[in-house]
Amino acid sequence: MMQEKMNLEQIPRIKKISKSDFLRDYVQPQKPVVIEELIEDWPAYTKWNLDYIKEIAGDKEVPLYDDRPISSEYKFNEAHEKMKMSEYIDLLKSKPTNYRIFLYHLMKEVPSLQKDFKFPDVGLRFLKQLPMLFFGGENSRVFMHYDIDYANILHFHFHGKKQCILFPPSESKHLYKVPHALIAREDIDFNDPDLEKFPALKRANGYITELNHGDTLYMPEGYWHHMTYLTAGFSMSLRATPRTLTNFSKAVYNLIFMRHFDNYMRKLKGQKWIDYKNEQAVKRTHKRNDISE
Template identity: 50%
Template sequence: MQTIKTSPVARVKNITKEDFVKHYYKPQIPVLIENLTHDWPAFEKWNLDYIQQRAGEQVVDLYNNEPTKGKQYSAEPVMKMKLHDYMEILKTKPTDLRIFFYNILDKMPDLANDFEYPDIGLKFFKRLPVMFFGSTGSKVLPHFDMDLADLMHFHFHGKKSVMLFSPEQTKYLYKIPYAVHNLECIDLDNPDFNMYPALKNLNGLQVEMKHGDALYMPSGYWHYIKYLDGGFSMTLRAFSRRPRTFAKMLSNVFVMRHFENVMRKLKGQQWIDYKNELAIAKTHKLLKREA
């Protein structure tokens, strides 16, 4: 069986601010911290039942893994559902329906009393703690965050698998132009090295997260996520202080995203097909230059 080359993410139980900044933040290296949440109320309280009881009547947008087509925006919900009913699905059966970028302060602000912003050397943007929900077996398309923030990702209720790739690996991932994801037909669990030979050059990092674990994902890191159980995660973000990264973030958020959506409305599936073909052509041209 063909597989992507990976090595384990560094793992620590506890870490000081000084060591985190020196060994992980400054060199931009991922690390999983096991005990960072153990003194939070969330560590004891947060599970699917707790969320369901507090906001079950909310109606939420749900997303799946079907590629967007035609004149759809690049990230459109496929349906809406009461949060209570969605939680029941997560607790009882697999589904590819996921909740994406659920803003805690807007949707369930009392949850902010259950966690803290860790004093670890990151200057967190406190207006945007967000949650993500998924079912057993559901997957999140490999991508990096458009705002290029440094991310601290906390998982609750069950386990999930995360595969990471540094920004230097982007050239082998068949990145789609004017987007932050790769070809949606690529399966990193069962890579087709004949059709997509650049995948053989990837060197990723792999980690399995359990309840309460915190994963540091540096700015621009790709992440491919699989839920091993129904559960949810919270991400806290710290915007980069590096001038070039900050400028690129502004370009992504205020130029690239809007250009992409305009082109989808104007050209529809023709634009999507063009970009897919261009991603393959550019990647294979690079491979020939490196050979």
């Protein structure tokens, strides 16, 4: 149903790929791809599942986030709840939950995890920081957004299935981007969008795939992404610097100016600022697409 409503094509899938082919066919043209057997030599490929994480990190207190809309009540990236990792994994395995973990340095807390992966030799200039892990319960979602640093991303999935919807930066004009932010309007259900309310989405051309345990998704720089955990599971991302000066400049602008300006306005005007931005997302998108209100 979703692919009939939105213009989404399947992301190509390959088993393995050489560095030169990966750079030529995907990085240089900035096209996404799923590589199914890139990490089969990692210890993580055979070891990492929810039971293993519970065993080695069960006593760690972790920050949890749900799918409530951004508001003036919570600061950006402020956790909505906290619990022990063991309790959280028990919750994930027992029933669907909206609670997710993201932006959490589990590898810093549990250094033994660092031995379970390596940086793939695919021609990207990876940032040699510890990667973060992302956990989600069945049916939990990560709203449509793109990353502040315009990184090239390798996204590795473990345990279960995860659906990923991607749009290239060229499609931003159709996606109801919220001004002074990196997100689309949060009331858009990209799994079943209301095309009468948000008609510009009909013109957006994107990609979709389902990730299984051990799959690697390449997301080019500045790509929009929306994630749905079809089952409980977790993922890890490695980030590489933008390849073009243009995107590097956009990343610097986002980090140095836009983020601080938005935080200032949110503090100054509260919910009125967020409501204003959501209104402008519709007005600006419809104006760009010559859609009458």
